[in-house]
Amino acid sequence: MNYNYEHDLNKGISVDCVIFGFDFEKLKVLVIRRKPVENISESLVSLPGDLIFNDENLDQAAQRVLKELTDLENIYLEQLGAFGDLDRLSKPSDIAWLRSNRAQPEARVITVAYYALVNLNAFDPKPSNFAESVSWEPVEDIKSMAFDHLEIFNKAREELYRKLKIQPIGFNLLPKKFTLSQLHKLYEAIVGRELDKRNFRRKMIKLEIVKKLDEKQKGVPHKPSNFYEFHVENYKRLVNKGFDNFGF
Amino acid sequence: MNYNYEHDLNKGISVDCVIFGFDFEKLKVLVIRRKPVENISESLVSLPGDLIFNDENLDQAAQRVLKELTDLENIYLEQLGAFGDLDRLSKPSDIAWLRSNRAQPEARVITVAYYALVNLNAFDPKPSNFAESVSWEPVEDIKSMAFDHLEIFNKAREELYRKLKIQPIGFNLLPKKFTLSQLHKLYEAIVGRELDKRNFRRKMIKLEIVKKLDEKQKGVPHKPSNFYEFHVENYKRLVNKGFDNFGF
DNA sequence: TAGCAAAATGTCAAAATGACACTAAGCAAA
DNA sequence: TTTGCTTAGTGTCATTTTGACATTTTGCTA
Incomplete structure (x- = not known):
């Protein structure tokens, strides 16, 4: 599973993945703990991420790295953006880790972040490579992370919220059959507050995204x-078109 | 204006800028023509962009590169994302240009794209560095570009359209005083179709983004x-909050 | 069979939308 | 000075959407 000897590693570019999952209760995020180094005991969680190879696209790199660290694969990852601040690798504990894990620990590295929404129960993450453990953590419990991962994570949450406002969501987070209460809870988990049950159902039914x-x-x-499933046609149409505001 | 001898150039990362302007008639984009090389006569337009330095943030790099090539400065640039496909520099004419302009012409380079909306009349672009000319081109005239710049440009247009649907726009594209007809035309230029005049005015006035x-x-x-100006408070509030759909 | 827990459902007033056509103001040309 | 040209500016109405709000239903369990 280690490709390092077959590929040309790009020492200036990495990818990081923010994987959101939903367990019908809370919105969670997939994080890893890195194997400890030297006498550094601090163990901040990080997003799964690593350097890219020079012979793979960014999207492929994200898929590969996610698979290598957590064993998750075939996940639709959407790009969040690039993060390249000069001080993004400057925490002492991060520097120690880089020293024992990177050929050029001082190198300037920018990272391209990806995010995805998955049905938490459909995946069974397993740590490997430099990940000592992988776990789903409730998003509201995330208070600090290694590197600039907290910034990336926050950006991903904002993006998720922005997305929710203009297109339907849930197709990748819920099982094939689900209840409207589950969908309702999912929306509340992302929005972060209560949504009126009746109005929510009315809206979903009127938009015809569920059957x-x-x-x-x-x-x-x-x-x-009652169980429902997504109306794939309408769902996709609305993802592309977005909900209308004011006719455009 | 050439910093290359003072800074450590990162040969694997570049930035590109998609600058939209509006002349009260059409939506335009700022493009450059590169100085010709060798016996290559083909002269595709490109977006202003270049390699970054290792001692600057991505945002700073975008500002600097834009200034170096077009003389535009102090523009609020928003990140669009990273583009890193393996074949993004593979057009023959681009390879020729890279050979005569880059220390490592074959190097794999990913680019981080930025975009901005500006009041076209407030800026006077001047070519320098490897830009032979700079010009504003109507967006609908752009049919091909160097490198993968057409892909970046198209993504920027999509982003602009997406943005329009969830927040007010125009603050940076119009002069301080403007007429509602100008704002109306701007919206039509971005949306790409006619919008009912009365309904448009009603909406803008109701949202209280203009005075x-x-x-x-x-x-x-x-x-x-009649002249109007933006109601800065309300405008900003709506940029942050976004137009509401369905209460969240 | 009584009680518990979550699911499901309807109404109404207020606001927003979308479709649509004529008048007003200033200038220029006859 | 009158006529015509051009763009600005305005209102209504029917329909749809929103947001706020409380009771009944169903199945299980004690």
Whole structure:
């Protein structure tokens, strides 16, 4: 799984991935802990990321690196942007790590960040390479990260929120069959506040992005919820077109 | 104006700028023509862009490069994203140019693109460095560009359109005093189709992003238009908050 | 069979949208 | 001085969308 000996490593460019998952309760983000170095005990979480190869596109690099560190693959990653501040690798604990992990630890490195939304239950992350552990952390618990990853993470959250306002969301985060309550919770988790249940359902139904199925929850100690699935046609159309504001 | 001997050039990372301007008629984009090399006569236009230095941030690099090539400065540039496809520098005419302009013409280079909207009349671009000429071209006339600049340009136009839908626009493209017809034309230029005049005015006024001034056009052979200015407070608030869809 | 828990549903007033056509003002030419 | 040209500016109405709000339904469990 280590390609370093077969490819020409680009020592000035890395990729980092912000992977959001949803467990029907909270919005979470996939983070790794790096294997400890020297006598540095501090162990900030980081986003999965690494240097790119010179013979791969940025998108491919993101896919590869994510796979190498967490074993997740075939995830639709969207680019968030490039981060290249001069001080992005300047925390003492990060410098120590770079010294023991990089051929040119002092090199200036810019990173291209990617983000994705996934159905948390459909993936089973496993740490490898320099990742000691991988875990899903509730987004609201993330207070600090290695490198400039907190900045990247915050940007990704903003982007997610911006996206939510102009197109439907959830296709990649929910199972094929889901309930409107689950979709509702997902939106609330991203928006960060309560949304009126009736108005939410009305909107989703009017936009025709969901189809009601002839199947209900079973074994729940309350009125069972109806299952829905996404109306793929309409969903995609709205992703492309965006919700209309003011006719344009 | 050539910093190359004072700074450490990063040979793997460049920046490119998509500068949109508006002349009250058409939406335009700032392009340069490179000084010709060898016996290559083909002269595709390009976006102003060049390699970055290792001691500057990406944002700074974009500002500097834009200044060096076109003499434009103090422009608020927003990042569009990174472009790093393996074949982005593979057109024959581009290879010839790289050979005569770059220390490592075969090097893999990714670029970080920026875009901005400016009041075309407030700037007077002047070519320098490897730019032979600089000009404003109507966006609809752009059919091909050097490198992968057409792809970058198209992405920038999409981004501009996306932006228009969720926040007010025009603050940087119009003079301090402007007429609602000018704003209307600007929107039509970006959206690419006609927008109902009355509904447009109603919306702008209701959003309170413009303030009516006590001043009219003079010397026009028709009913003079009233001048307006932006309501900075409300404008900024809406830029941050975005237009609401569905309460979130 | 009583109680619990979450699902599901409807109404109404207010605001926003979209479609649509005529009058007003200033200048220029006859 | 009158007529014509050109763009600015304005209002209405029917329809749709929003936002606020409370009760009933269903299935399970004790």
